Amino acid sequence: MIRTGGVNRPVEISATGRLEVRITAADVGKRVSVRRLNDPWVPGEKFTDTVGVLASWDNGVLLITRKGGETVHIAESSLVAGKVVPSAPARRRGPSATYQELAHVSTRAWRPVESERLGEWELRAASGFTRRANSVLPIGDPGIPLDGALEAVRRWYGERGLPAYIQTATGAEGTQELLCAELERRGWEREVTAELWIGALAPIADRAGADEVLLARDADEAWLARYQRKGVSEVALKVLGSGPSVWFATVPGSSDGAAPAAIGRCVVDGRWASFSAVEVDPGQRRRGLATTVMAALARRALDEGASAAWLQVESDNTGARALYAGMGFAAHHAYHHYREPAVPDGGRYGSS
Structure with missing residues (x-):
């Protein structure tokens, strides 16, 4: 039996084995597992399972950001089961590390020529040489509402003749699935996805x-x-x-x-x-x-x-991924570069 009843209905498999919806809009920001009905005219499996961070639940649509950064839109009416689930299990090999530690270590290894703080965010520029050195590292609170922060980011990069990029991460505790969803909601486009891998030295x-x-x-x-x-x-x-x-x-x-x-x-x-x-x-x-x-x-x-090592590898570089896996590296989290949206007249926000 499938229980219904609007946004606040529950999602899980009950003790009797029946499918139940036991998440609500109050669970935004938590890691969830949901099962939904596929469209009847689409061939293949009847159900699709999705695991990720519940980024939003508005107007009958759930946005779930998966570990790899993909955002999935799910109609509330298609839900048949789901629940809040623990964070991804701890790695079984290699060094232990938090996302915040690796984010700060990686930015110290590839420093921009110019940087400025926007609250706890770091704006980085290096005349366009690589996205890593020319993007925002948005760890923590920018100190102002998100729309104001994004406008400040566009203006800062526009003054330097550069497109505005924001580097986000997904797939580990403390990463930025919610920010990814908010950027996509505002039309920012994800151009690059790669992974940060770690291993013993x-x-x-x-x-x-x-x-x-x-x-x-x-x-x-x-x-x-x-x-x-x-x-x-x-x-x-x-x-x-x-x-x-x-x-x-x-x-x-x-x-x-x-x-x-x-x-x-x-x-x-x-x-x-x-x-x-x-x-x-x-x-x-x-x-x-x-x-x-x-x-x-x-x-x-x-x-x-x-004693520990890290590196970055793009998701489609199969040769490098095989090499690094053979050396004992494994993925810790994914990271993405989001580019500012174009303005309607074909220009760019923040340009002068």
């Missing part, structure tokens, strides 16, 4: 490689010759060189003057070591060069007292 350092790896404090011309972003500016060099303790790794090319066979970057920050810009000459892939670079950087990070 020592197993990476234990991996041996036969190739010579050169470590340096600065990105020299040889390193930049292999870096995927060509024509690196002075601003980009400042971002690349930012962080508490930065190391650049290079596997020399096969001949004098040739671009490196592989490169990588590591930032050591307390117990954490970050890996980025791990790139290999396409003609020399499948030789283990990426592992060799990361192992050399990991050994240096261990010498400086680090």
Whole structure:
């Protein structure tokens, strides 16, 4: 028997095995599991299950943000079961970490050239070099209502000739599923989704490689010759060189003057070591060069007292995901970049 009765009806499977709706609009912000009826004309399963954070419940429609950041719209009339569920279970391997810790560590490893506070939010700019260095990190309270905060964000980036981006996260305790839903409600568009993965550092350092790896404090011309972003500016060099303790790794090319066979970057920050810009000459892939670079950087990070590692990988980069999984990394949370909506006349909010 399916119980009905409006917005405040309950969602769960009862002790007798019957399906019941036992969540209400008061559960917005909690992690829920719901089952809904599919449209009768759609072939396939009769029901669809959704687990995520209940972002809103207005006008007979539920918005649930899944771990990967996808927002699902569900008609209240289609609900047949559901309940509030605990947060995702703790990871079974690798270091323990909160989202807030990793968010602050990751922003220290890729510093903007300019930043400003809006309450507890951090506005970051670096002349457009990467979204990470040119987006808002919205941890905490901006100190003013959301619409006013978004207008201030658009104005701040518009004064610098940049599109306004907000970097959000989903899938871990303390992440920003509710903010994602509010941004989408206001027309902000999600352009990029990636994941932050973490793992133990020592197993990476234990991996041996036969190739010579050169470590340096600065990105020299040889390193930049292999870096995927060509024509690196002075601003980009400042971002690349930012962080508490930065190391650049290079596997020399096969001949004098040739671009490196592989490169990588590591930032050591307390117990954490970050890996980025791990790139290999396409003609020399499948030789283990990426592992060799990361192992050399990991050994240096261990010498400086680090014990844990993190990196970022895009959701569609299957090769990198397989490599990192084999090294003991696992996803901690997803992160997303939302871009401001265009104004009706084709311009952009905050431009001047």
